[in-house]
Amino acid sequence: MLLDKIAELISERTGCGAGAVRMDSTFKDLNIDSLDRVDLLMDLEDYTGVQIELSEKVETVGDLIRIIEEKKKDAGKGEETENAN
Amino acid sequence: MQTEICRLLGIRYPVFQGGMAWIADGRLAAAVSEGGGLGIIAAGNAPASYVEEQIHFARKRTEKPFGLNVMLRSPFADEVADLAAREGVRVVTTGAGNPAAFMDRWRRAGCAVIPVVASVAMAKLMERAGAAAVIAEGCESGGHVGETTTMALVPQVCDAVRLPVIAAGGIADGRGFAAALMLGAQGIQMGTRFLCAGECTIHPVYREKILRATDRSTIVTGRRNGHPVRSLRTAFSRRYEEAEYRGASETELDVLGTGALRLAVQEGDLESGCFLSGQIAGLVKRVQPAAEIVEEVTREAEQCLKGTSRWVR
Structure with a gap:
């Protein structure tokens, strides 16, 4: 699901086919430079509603998806704690 | 000429001197600040000890505010970031990356953080991280460049953030300055023009190359x-x-x-x-004191802005 969205955003920005965007694709392979990465993160923040930190360690699409999933989980836990209180 | 950024930083004219690595030292920065602009010392890849010397040198030459440019890819970025906070440098500009990790440290020390950005998304990210303003730098500039021109980048950044925007890239005189204000910027940053400031200590061969440059150099x-x-x-x-x-x-x-x-x-x-060098080098035709450059571009911009009404009925 998230992979489809990322593929759509990358395809829109770079002109590569959405099929070329896989979990193990590196941003370098996809010709995503540092400014494209920031654009992508801002779009994904709007889409997912979670704030994503920019890190050089995020090298592949899979890395990015893992980070977003973890953030979503953390955000969910925060809400649960708030509700319990 | 006074804009919001002048009040915010305590400077007379909204003219920044670019933090050019190996070039923008305490001597040049102090001369620009004394002239009413904002001089900026470049840390480049230098260790904190060198940068500290330059800060102290500048402070001996001027009591006016000046800035420090931190090159985030430098191996000494962390110690230079600490130094900026310790010294309470009035303005910290950043290049080559995302300064989010250092922002809190600098803001707590009272530094106004003004990152150089080459895209709208980066400007938005910096606004969220607590920047005081952003320098929107188009690809006409010298050094590391993005893809978007100043003409296209500045108005889009101005529309996207609520911060003051400083325009950079392709500006070397009052016409460029006035145009930047028309695009929504509150000030300008120039690098190439200051390469030919009398206080700039680049090698004479470098200076001569700039003076002889054309539009396609x-x-x-x-x-x-x-x-x-x-x-x-x-x-x-x-x-x-x-x-x-x-x-x-x-x-x-x-x-x-x-x-x-x-x-x-x-x-x-x-x-x-x-x-x-920036693309605008062809406009730089003589060596002048930094203060004269600041004064001249400001006066030219004022003349341009006053003159524009002649086109409108």
Whole structure:
């Protein structure tokens, strides 16, 4: 699901086919430079509603998806704690 | 000429001098600040001890505010970031990356953080991280460049953030200054024009190259490895470009580029030095004191802005 969205955003920005965007694709392979990465993160923040930190360690699409999933989980836990209180 | 950024930083004119690595030292920064603009010391790849000397040198020359440019890819970025906070430098500008990790430290120390950005998304990210303003730098500038021109970038950044925007890239006189204000900016940053300030200590060969430059004297290399850099066309840039085209390895390109900036600035070495310059170098025709440059571009901009009404009924 998230992979489809990322593929759509990358395809829109770079002109590569959405099929070329896989979990193990590196941003370098996809010709995503540092400014494209920031654009992508801002779009994904709007889409997912979670704030994503920019890190050089995020090298592949899979890395990015893992980070977003973890953030979503953390955000969910925060809400649960708030509700319990 | 006074805009919001002047009040915010306590400067007379909204004219910043770009933080050019190996070039913008305490002497140049102090001269620009004394002239009413905002001088900026460049940390480049230097250790904190060198930067500290430059800060203290500038403080001896001026009581006016000046800034420090932190190059985030520097191996000394962390210690220079600490130094900026410890010294309570009035303004910290940043280049080559995302300064989010240092923002809190600087803001707690009372530094106004003004990152250089080359895209709307980066400007928004910096606003969220607590920047006081942003410098929107178009690809006409010298050094590391993005893809978008100043003309296209500045109004889009102005629309996207609520912060004051400083325009950079392709500005060397009052016409560019006035145009930047028309695009929504509150000030300008110039690098190339200050290369020919009397207080700028670049090698005479470098200065002469700038004075003789034309509209087509620069080239961008380094696109292949994701770090595009604009510099003057020289034997060095031709060799680098050839290496890129023939598919030289990244290691080979790194070897070519290592130390090239210092060789240009300090040795004037046309064979192996990388002479960073903006596209506007062709407008720079004489050596002047930094204060005179600040005053002149401001007066020219005022004349331009007053003159525009003649086109409108």
